[in-house]
Amino acid sequence: MNAYLDKLQSKAQELHQVMSVGDETVTAETVKDRFIGKALQSKTPVAVFEDHNAKMKSLIGKEFEKSTLQRYETCLMHVKDFIGLPISSVLAEKSKRYRNLK
DSSP states (O other): OHHHHHHHHHHHHHHHHHHHHTTOOOOHHHHHHHHHTOOOOOOOHHHHHHHHHHHHHHTBTTTBOHHHHHHHHHHHHHHHHHHHSOHHHHHHHHHHHHHHHO
């Protein structure tokens, strides 16, 4: 029984180390989820962008200027606008630009 518990503890410590090196959020819950094989929730590009901007906002005056954050927020707005476009309108615009180059 002790050998089994030692093996479980070793696996949990290994997962903790892998997650730390991988710059993942390490909490008891995240280690447990990885341990039991619970699927990782993937984030959308917009969600990752929003998390990034929130972290930047907390670092204004320390590592970043307000104008840098404004540029990232503008970029996020453009990404959201682009993602919201139907693919047919994107293809139509590219086709129109291509024809104008000829």
